Amino acid sequence: MKIVLATGNKGKLREFKQMCEDELVPFSDLLDEFEIVEDGDTFAANALIKARTVYEKLGEEYLVIADDSGISLPILDGAPGIYSARYAGVAVTDKDNLYKLIEAVKEKGLKSTAAYYTAAIAIVSKYGEYVVHGWMHGEVIDEARGNKGFGYDPMFIPAGYDLTLGELDDDVKSAISHRGKALDLAKPIIRMLKNK
Numbered sequence: 001m002k003i004v005l006a007t008g009n010k011g012k013l014r015e016f017k018q019m020c021e022d023e024l025v026p027f028s029d030l031l032d033e034f035e036i037v038e039d040g041d042t043f044a045a046n047a048l049i050k051a052r053t054v055y056e057k058l059g060e061e062y063l064v065i066a067d068d069s070g071i072s073l074p075i076l077d078g079a080p081g082i083y084s085a086r087y088a089g090v091a092v093t094d095k096d097n098l099y100k101l102i103e104a105v106k107e108k109g110l111k112s113t114a115a116y117y118t119a120a121i122a123i124v125s126k127y128g129e130y131v132v133h134g135w136m137h138g139e140v141i142d143e144a145r146g147n148k149g150f151g152y153d154p155m156f157i158p159a160g161y162d163l164t165l166g167e168l169d170d171d172v173k174s175a176i177s178h179r180g181k182a183l184d185l186a187k188p189i190i191r192m193l194k195n196k
Contacts, residue, residue, distance in 0.1 A: 004064045063124075088100040
């Protein structure tokens with residue numbers, strides 16, 4: 001059973017490949033590019049939409065995993081949340097989103113504030129559907145520091161650290177990240193489904 005990752009995001013693909021001992025194939029290696037409309041109202045709903053859509057196009061010999069993730073700030077009533085990838089609008093860059101969030105923090109008159117990342121990983125196969133979650137808590141700051149990672153990483157400092165995710169080494173980030181925690185929960189499910 002081939003494992004397919006339902007993402008076009010190069011940063012996510014790189015992180016998944018780093019954290020997964022299984023051979024992952026991005027769906028774009030198997031299918032022509034197409035748009036997946038993520039209109040769910042939770043991270044889990046959007047992850048399932050992505051995984052189901054790719055699974056339906058590929059068929060039963062595949063196991064499809066998809067993640068939906070983002071950053072939430074209590075001071076902004078949970079924003080950007082599920083809109084993290086399009087916080088600054090449609091067809092924007094990671095930098096556009098990052099700098100819009102930095103401005104939102106500055107508009108509140110803050111140098112830093114509590115924040116957390118959520119990752120929902122959906123697994124879809126002929127044996128059913130599963131969703132797991134992982135979280136990483138910390139704070140965001142009103143500037144970008146470091147050029148590692150992607151998305152909001154240069155402004156997020158994980159709890160217990162002094163450096164942003166943009167400054168921390170990839171192996172440290174993988175060990176503490178929301179996606180890593182969700183993947184730790186997903187791996188036994190993937191192994192179980194592969195061995196059925």
